[in-house]
Amino acid sequence: MAKKRTKSKPTSAKKGFSLKLSKQNKIILGSLLIVLSIALFFSFMSYYFTWQEDQSMLSEFKDRNAEASNLLNKFGAGISHFFMYKGFGLASFAFPLLLAITGLYLFLGLDSKGLIGKWIWGLVGTIWISVSLGFFAVELPLLGGLIGYEMNDFLQDYTGKIGVFLLLLFVLIIILVQLFNFSPEGIANFFRTQKQSIKSDFKKSKSKTPVSEEGSIELSMDTDTPVVVDTYTHKEDIPPLNKEAGLDVNLPEEEDLGIALKVEKVTEEKEEKDIKAEKLVKDYGEFDPKLELGNYKFPPLDLLDPHGASGGITINQEELEENKNRIVSTLKNYKIGIAQIKATIGPTVTLYEIVPEAGVRISKIKNLEDDIALSLAALGIRIIAPIPGKGTIGIEVPNKNATIVSMRSVIASNKFQKAEMELPIAFGKTISNETFVVDLAKMPHMLMAGATGQGKSVGLNAVITSLLYKKHPAEVKFILVDPKKVELTLYNKIERHFLAKLPDSDEAIITDNNKVINTLNSLCIEMDNRYELLKLAMVRNIKEYNVKFKSRKLNPNDGHKFLPYIVLVIDEFADLIMTAGKEVETPIARLAQLARAIGIHLIIATQRPSVNVITGIIKANFPARIAFRVTSKIDSRTILDAQGADQLIGRGDMLYTQGNDVTRLQCAFVDTPEVSKITEYIGSQRAYPDAHLLPEYVGEDSGTGIDYDITDRDAMFRDAAEVIVTAQQGSASLIQRKLKLGYNRAGRIIDQLEAAGIVGPFEGSKARQVLVPDIYSLEQLLQNEKK
Numbered sequence: 001m002a003k004k005r006t007k008s009k010p011t012s013a014k015k016g017f018s019l020k021l022s023k024q025n026k027i028i029l030g031s032l033l034i035v036l037s038i039a040l041f042f043s044f045m046s047y048y049f050t051w052q053e054d055q056s057m058l059s060e061f062k063d064r065n066a067e068a069s070n071l072l073n074k075f076g077a078g079i080s081h082f083f084m085y086k087g088f089g090l091a092s093f094a095f096p097l098l099l100a101i102t103g104l105y106l107f108l109g110l111d112s113k114g115l116i117g118k119w120i121w122g123l124v125g126t127i128w129i130s131v132s133l134g135f136f137a138v139e140l141p142l143l144g145g146l147i148g149y150e151m152n153d154f155l156q157d158y159t160g161k162i163g164v165f166l167l168l169l170f171v172l173i174i175i176l177v178q179l180f181n182f183s184p185e186g187i188a189n190f191f192r193t194q195k196q197s198i199k200s201d202f203k204k205s206k207s208k209t210p211v212s213e214e215g216s217i218e219l220s221m222d223t224d225t226p227v228v229v230d231t232y233t234h235k236e237d238i239p240p241l242n243k244e245a246g247l248d249v250n251l252p253e254e255e256d257l258g259i260a261l262k263v264e265k266v267t268e269e270k271e272e273k274d275i276k277a278e279k280l281v282k283d284y285g286e287f288d289p290k291l292e293l294g295n296y297k298f299p300p301l302d303l304l305d306p307h308g309a310s311g312g313i314t315i316n317q318e319e320l321e322e323n324k325n326r327i328v329s330t331l332k333n334y335k336i337g338i339a340q341i342k343a344t345i346g347p348t349v350t351l352y353e354i355v356p357e358a359g360v361r362i363s364k365i366k367n368l369e370d371d372i373a374l375s376l377a378a379l380g381i382r383i384i385a386p387i388p389g390k391g392t393i394g395i396e397v398p399n400k401n402a403t404i405v406s407m408r409s410v411i412a413s414n415k416f417q418k419a420e421m422e423l424p425i426a427f428g429k430t431i432s433n434e435t436f437v438v439d440l441a442k443m444p445h446m447l448m449a450g451a452t453g454q455g456k457s458v459g460l461n462a463v464i465t466s467l468l469y470k471k472h473p474a475e476v477k478f479i480l481v482d483p484k485k486v487e488l489t490l491y492n493k494i495e496r497h498f499l500a501k502l503p504d505s506d507e508a509i510i511t512d513n514n515k516v517i518n519t520l521n522s523l524c525i526e527m528d529n530r531y532e533l534l535k536l537a538m539v540r541n542i543k544e545y546n547v548k549f550k551s552r553k554l555n556p557n558d559g560h561k562f563l564p565y566i567v568l569v570i571d572e573f574a575d576l577i578m579t580a581g582k583e584v585e586t587p588i589a590r591l592a593q594l595a596r597a598i599g600i601h602l603i604i605a606t607q608r609p610s611v612n613v614i615t616g617i618i619k620a621n622f623p624a625r626i627a628f629r630v631t632s633k634i635d636s637r638t639i640l641d642a643q644g645a646d647q648l649i650g651r652g653d654m655l656y657t658q659g660n661d662v663t664r665l666q667c668a669f670v671d672t673p674e675v676s677k678i679t680e681y682i683g684s685q686r687a688y689p690d691a692h693l694l695p696e697y698v699g700e701d702s703g704t705g706i707d708y709d710i711t712d713r714d715a716m717f718r719d720a721a722e723v724i725v726t727a728q729q730g731s732a733s734l735i736q737r738k739l740k741l742g743y744n745r746a747g748r749i750i751d752q753l754e755a756a757g758i759v760g761p762f763e764g765s766k767a768r769q770v771l772v773p774d775i776y777s778l779e780q781l782l783q784n785e786k787k
């Protein structure tokens with residue numbers, strides 16, 4: 001369902017007439033229609049009482065001295081005469097109603113899609129009522145109006161009274177079926193639920209009054225039983241249960257059926273729950289998570305720049321010929337004959353597919369990779385021998401004039417617009433110029449690496465932009481970690497729409513490494529909480545959970561809530577892992593292993609794809625990997641487990657793998673001003689009161705309430721205390737430096753010092769306060785502790 005909704009998002013042109021009016025004009029026109037509808041309403045009402053008096057005056061309309069009795073004077077009398085007398089009679093009230101609805105739509109700027117339908121059905125209903133009331137036109141001409149009377153009369157001439165009646169009945173059925181989804185089952189259901197609620201009300205009232213008279217007990221049993229059987233005739237196992245439920249107060253002698261009854265009770269509860277949910281859905285509709293920001297407008301396409309690309313790629317025939325000849329002659333030099341050669345032109349590279357003559361060994365061509373690259377004298381040549389599943393050999397040669405793949409073109413593509421995915425990402429275009437769209441929810445986590453300046457940040461922006469164009473703020477939340485402090489700041493503007501943060505933090509975009517650790521741990525708590533909810537709801541993943549929640553089968557009073565997807569983006573992972581090591585690696589590995597089912601997805605980018613940054617445990621849990629250009633073959637292997645990323649040409653040229661196949665893509669280009677426009681567009685709309693709040697996590701560093709056992713203290717505890725007190729500066733890095741300890745051990749000692757009351761609590765980026773003034777006081781404190 002959600003998918004369907006996202007499909008019909010107003011992305012660009014599909015807005016009907018509302019597109020032609022500015023906001024101000026809509027408000028003005030809306031108010032005009034509302035005022036007009038009120039005037040019509042009062043005119044019509046008043047006309048009912050004054051029409052006979054006013055009729056003679058209609059011919060003197062131009063005479064200023066003539067006065068009508070209608071509340072709206074001559075205007076009221078004239079227009080009511082037109083609509084009610086000459087028109088549709090009582091049914092004319094539909095017009096002020098329709099005008100008021102249209103006016104409200106325009107005034108409030110609502111999506112005007114359903115409006116035409118309302119008018120059509122309104123007019124059909126008006127004619128139907130007017131023709132039906134035409135039967136009484138002789139006695140009461142105002143009921144059906146002239147049109148109703150004439151039409152009724154006309155039909156009667158041909159079909160007679162009964163014919164007209166049957167015709168009207170048939171039209172009524174059409175209206176009910178089309179408009180209210182009327183069906184025989186629907187009617188049966190309606191009566192069933194009505195009966196049910198009457199019965200339960202009846203039972204409730206019965207159980208409230210203490211049973212005292214035997215006679216009355218028997219009577220209630222008798223009346224109860226047939227109702228129960230009636231209600232569930234289609235389910236044989238239920239009636240005995242209801243019988244019991246109705247009887248269990250009254251008939252203790254049926255105790256021997258105890259076990260069977262218990263089993264059945266469970267089924268009944270479940271049924272009742274479902275029925276309740278169905279009733280709720282019927283009364284209030286499905287739960288709509290988007291309702292709180294119901295007027296949210298998705299960013300329009302024209303915020304994105306076409307970047308000069310007219311859409312297609314220009315084919316340079318000369319260049320193609322030249323490259324082909326060079327490939328053929330190079331291979332000829334090594335005595336490799338070619339049976340066939342074919343070129344596929346992409347935005348940045350052209351793929352030459354070669355079918356070698358029979359008997360040529362593929363390994364021979366593979367070994368010639370460097371020689372071919374040399375003779376083609378071009379940067380970024382990649383040889384794929386053989387192309388998986390094709391039996392040909394591919395040589396990718398960069399185009400002299402690369403075409404920029406604009407984000408606009410990929411977002412506008414059919415493939416993205418129609419993508420039936422949970423978290424669709426339009427990455428860019430493949431070598432055969434097809435838009436490449438993947439589902440982040442299926443990846444389920446992504447590792448992105450590449451040397452500096454090769455397009456990582458643009459890639460991250462492309463990912464975030466794709467999601468912003470497809471998802472409502474209620475459906476996805478981002479946690480942005482930006483140790484470089486400049487790359488992701490633009491997203492600050494959408495903090496209250498799309499970002500998630502820790503409850504006590506001011507900034508939603510995390511730039512401080514300590515906060516990252518807290519956030520990651522908080523995400524782990526969120527993950528555990530979500531698993532608990534999934535368990536309670538008896539579903540396997542977030543998608544099923546949200547479907548169940550939307551159909552009101554999960555009670556918010558039991559802690560259930562709509563769960564948005566959470567996407568964690570870390571722009572520079574190397575920096576984090578270097579400073580925090582295991583403290584970051586452990587929660588990330590945990591999240592990566594477990595978070596896929598509950599809608600938490602990680603995207604990690606790094607400039608330094610070395611093995612101590614992308615450790616085995618991280619790599620094992622990130623099947624989707626993206627490599628922009630890197631400087632060495634080793635780096636390429638670290639990211640992709642294959643070489644090739646070292647031969648890319650940069651500027652968004654990238655390799656993508658989600659397992660075995662490696663796909664070469666040109667990443668879509670989205671520039672900072674475009675991102676800025678998008679975030680401004682979203683940021684200027686009504687938002688939630690705050691960013692999405694993650695569960696609270698009390699980090700080890702904040703240390704509140706940590707009570708360390710004195711005997712458990714680190715061997716260097718005393719030395720560290722002396723260093724801190726002497727320097728009067730409570731920082732872990734000081735201990736690290738002076739005592740040559742690792743980050744983690746120093747952190748632990750600081751916690752112990754805090755527990756001992758030597759340093760104050762964690763104060764963010766500032767050093768902690770030292771609570772002991774000198775070495776002498778420290779001695780005393782430690783002595784007292786021992787006692």
Ligand SMILES: Nc1ncnc2c1ncn2[C@@H]1O[C@H](COP(=O)(O)OP(=O)(O)OP(=O)(O)O)[C@@H](O)[C@H]1O
Pocket residue numbers: 404405450451452453454455456457458459607651652653666667668669670
């Ligand atoms: N997909 C693309 N198409 C065209 N040009 C691109 C593309 N991606 C990046 N570029 C060019 O490369 C430049 C650097 O890109 P980007 O800032 O994304 O690199 P980076 O890898 O994030 O660098 P750093 O690691 O230093 O932040 C961009 O300013 C842009 O000119």
